[in-house]
Amino acid sequence: MEYKRKKKMTYFTIGLIFLLSGMEYAVILPTIWRYLQTLGAAPYFLGLGLSAFSLSGLLSGPLFGHWFDKTHATKKIILFANLFEIVGNFMYFMGYSKWLLISSRLVAGVGTGAGSSIFGFMSRCTAHEDRSTVFASVMACRQVGLMIGPALNLFLRLCDFQLGPFVVNKYTAPGLFMCLMWTLLQLVVVFMFWDIPPQEEPVAEEPVGEGAGEVGEGEPLIGPCPDILGSYGSVVTPDPPRPSANPAVSNVNLPRVSPTPSPPPEEEGDSSSASFSMSREFLREEVVVLFTAHFVILFNQTALETVVTPLTQQYFNFGELENSIIYCICSVEVIAGFLFVHWLCRRTAERVVLAVGLILCHISCVWCLIFLANPQGNLPWQLAEFIIGVFLQISGLPFVAVAQVSLFSKVTSVKSQGLSQGVRRSVGGLATILGPLWGGGLTGHMYIMLGLMMALLALFAIMFSFSYPRLVAPTVVEHADCSDDCGECRARGLRGTSQLTNNMPCSRCFYPKRHFMYGTLFTPLRYRSDFFCSRLGELILVKCSNLLL
Numbered sequence: 001m002e003y004k005r006k007k008k009m010t011y012f013t014i015g016l017i018f019l020l021s022g023m024e025y026a027v028i029l030p031t032i033w034r035y036l037q038t039l040g041a042a043p044y045f046l047g048l049g050l051s052a053f054s055l056s057g058l059l060s061g062p063l064f065g066h067w068f069d070k071t072h073a074t075k076k077i078i079l080f081a082n083l084f085e086i087v088g089n090f091m092y093f094m095g096y097s098k099w100l101l102i103s104s105r106l107v108a109g110v111g112t113g114a115g116s117s118i119f120g121f122m123s124r125c126t127a128h129e130d131r132s133t134v135f136a137s138v139m140a141c142r143q144v145g146l147m148i149g150p151a152l153n154l155f156l157r158l159c160d161f162q163l164g165p166f167v168v169n170k171y172t173a174p175g176l177f178m179c180l181m182w183t184l185l186q187l188v189v190v191f192m193f194w195d196i197p198p199q200e201e202p203v204a205e206e207p208v209g210e211g212a213g214e215v216g217e218g219e220p221l222i223g224p225c226p227d228i229l230g231s232y233g234s235v236v237t238p239d240p241p242r243p244s245a246n247p248a249v250s251n252v253n254l255p256r257v258s259p260t261p262s263p264p265p266e267e268e269g270d271s272s273s274a275s276f277s278m279s280r281e282f283l284r285e286e287v288v289v290l291f292t293a294h295f296v297i298l299f300n301q302t303a304l305e306t307v308v309t310p311l312t313q314q315y316f317n318f319g320e321l322e323n324s325i326i327y328c329i330c331s332v333e334v335i336a337g338f339l340f341v342h343w344l345c346r347r348t349a350e351r352v353v354l355a356v357g358l359i360l361c362h363i364s365c366v367w368c369l370i371f372l373a374n375p376q377g378n379l380p381w382q383l384a385e386f387i388i389g390v391f392l393q394i395s396g397l398p399f400v401a402v403a404q405v406s407l408f409s410k411v412t413s414v415k416s417q418g419l420s421q422g423v424r425r426s427v428g429g430l431a432t433i434l435g436p437l438w439g440g441g442l443t444g445h446m447y448i449m450l451g452l453m454m455a456l457l458a459l460f461a462i463m464f465s466f467s468y469p470r471l472v473a474p475t476v477v478e479h480a481d482c483s484d485d486c487g488e489c490r491a492r493g494l495r496g497t498s499q500l501t502n503n504m505p506c507s508r509c510f511y512p513k514r515h516f517m518y519g520t521l522f523t524p525l526r527y528r529s530d531f532f533c534s535r536l537g538e539l540i541l542v543k544c545s546n547l548l549l
Contacts, residue, residue: 006194007125011134013193014118015141017078020181021112022145024085026331027152027174028092030323032101033309035171041098043310047440050306051433052102053109058429060113065422068117069415072124075193081114082189085182093175094166104175111182116422123409123417125196132345132353132406139401140338147331150324152177157320170320282423286411286470289463293354293404294424295431296456297361297397302435303453304368304393310443315375315382330394337398350403351471357399358461364392365454373446410473 029050036045064077088108095101119135126134156177157170168176281287312318312326344353371385405424412420442449464471 003196007196009192010194010196013188014122014138016185016188017114017118018138018142019145019148020178020185021115022142022147022331023149023152023181024089024108024145024178026146026149026327027156027178029305030150030153030309030320030327031157031171031174034320035095036098036101038171039095039098039101041101043443044440045098045102046309047306047436048102049105050302050436050440053105053112054302054429054432054436056106056109057112057115058426058433060110061116061425061429062419062422064113065116065120065418065420065425068120068418072121072195074117074121074195075189077117078114078189078193079186081111082182082186083111084108085111086179086186089175089179089182091175093168093172093179095172095175113422113425116425117418119405119409119421119425120418121195123421124414131409132350132402133342135406135409136338136342136345136398136402139398139405140335140342143331143334143338147328147335150326150328150331153320153324281412281416281420284411285467287408289460289467289471290404290408290411291424291427292460292463293358293400294408294428296460297357297400297404298428298431299435299438299456300361300365300453301393301397302432303439303449304390306436306439307443307446307449308390311372311386315386316379326390330390333391333394334398337395338402341398341402345402345406349472350407351468353399354403354407354471355464355468357396357401357403358457358464360392360396360399362457362461364389364396365450365457367392369447369450369454373450407471407473 032049033046036049060081064081067077068074085108088104088106088111091100091104091107094104122134122138123131153170153174156173159168159170159173161168163176166172282291308326309323312323316322318326341353368389372389375382375385377385408420408424409417438452439449
């Protein structure tokens with residue numbers, strides 16, 4: 001009961017963190033353009049201000065993620081990161097010059113790096129099948145903040161007074177307000193956040209080799225081999241091992257023989273995990289596709305968000321109030337989308353959800369390219385074109401956002417989730433840097449801006465179609481009858497074990513299994529050919545040795 005209470009309060013605090021991050025974005029975005037204009041900034045400073053926030057988050061994300069992997073001290077990381085948010089927002093409130101404004105966003109962006117630690121923390125503490133819904137709920141909290149932020153601007157725009165040497169007006173008030181909010185959040189984190197363990201019930205006491213129901217993500221499935229956990233993400237419990245004719249050579253009981261003393265299992269597992277993570281983890285096909293999805297969607301989203309304010313000012317003469325209402329309505333749509341994705345992820349695979357989001361993004365980009373690049377007609381018709389384009393663009397965001405982050409947490413290593421999530425968020429940070437710069441610099445050349453967005457979506461669609469079979473969570477298959485080591489087994493650190501994942505099956509094993517790519521009971525052709533080539537080579541060597549003897 002105590003564990004459940006702490007877990008609920010911890011998740012509530014995480015929701016507040018994402019709520020405030022959404023509020024900060026939505027409070028500042030509608031007013032930063034006019035704020036920069038009052039300081040005599042050129043138009044490209046809008047892109048610099050938005051990109052500076054993402055740049056520092058890009059650099060700090062992997063560092064905070066690596067810190068989490070080493071210590072699992074999520075609470076300390078959040079408290080430390082929030083200090084940057086407090087200082088950065090206070091600098092934004094001061095606003096003496098345009099360069100101080102850019103610097104304030106640079107400092108505040110460091111605090112967003114804690115998100116990699118939070119996603120790593122949730123990946124360790126959530127069950128395999130519940131991860132999509134948990135991530136959808138957390139992301140929905142940020143969208144609630146995006147909805148509340150513009151509503152707060154309706155009141156903050158009324159501020160007009162002096163606070164000591166500082167002027168509080170509709171441009172500086174958002175910085176002061178968010179500074180106070182992040183300060184209050186520090187107290188909430190201190191009293192309501194716990195570094196809870198990844199499992200409620202210890203599984204290590206169960207006898208090895210027996211079916212014990214669900215197995216937690218942090219415990220080994222078979223035998224005391226720590227390398228497996230460093231090589232893969234979440235796994236499911238395999239079927240009971242098939243009986244072997246000779247128990248002495250069973251893979252479950254097979255000892256790891258080494259002619260020289262080997263390092264402790266923890267050290268060996270850590271070194272193997274680090275080596276594999278840097279050389280193989282992020283260059284696998286499915287991981288690269290998910291990186292591309294994250295980059296393309298955020299690039300397109302931030303590029304369009306950057307041009308929304310200048311476009312509404314140019315064509316509709318909208319001010320801060322009208323822009324705040326637009327962002328508020330968009331947030332309501334996104335929240336509804338996340339709630340729908342939360343329901344959908346319980347009933348279908350993540351890659352299907354990702355495909356739906358990709359289709360919606362293509363439709364929205366085509367619409368914007370046709371109708372928004374050069375608006376025609378009278379004012380009501382132009383406004384209708386603008387509203388439909390924004391609606392279509394936002395509708396695909398929840399599908400892609402939830403599906404890619406959930407799949408990414410499943411196809412990457414559990415032991416290095418913090419670093420993996422940090423790298424993923426850095427890819428997103430790079431997109432949120434380039435997106436505003438691209439959109440802000442091409443406000444008057446919409447065909448070029450939207451053309452690149454369409455090209456990126458087409459590239460991602462091609463990659464997604466070819467890699468669709470690989471976009472599944474790895475599962476454990478049984479190799480109890482295979483006692484030989486193959487190159488892939490050795491590279492993955494699976495020597496002397498009876499476990500392999502379905503996205504890297506053993507080429508020396510020719511037992512019929514259900515393969516992830518074809519959904520049949522036959523091994524794929526390339527692994528079948530590897531098997532025959534290896535067996536043919538062995539047969540030739542045996543015949544030659546018999547002739548020589």
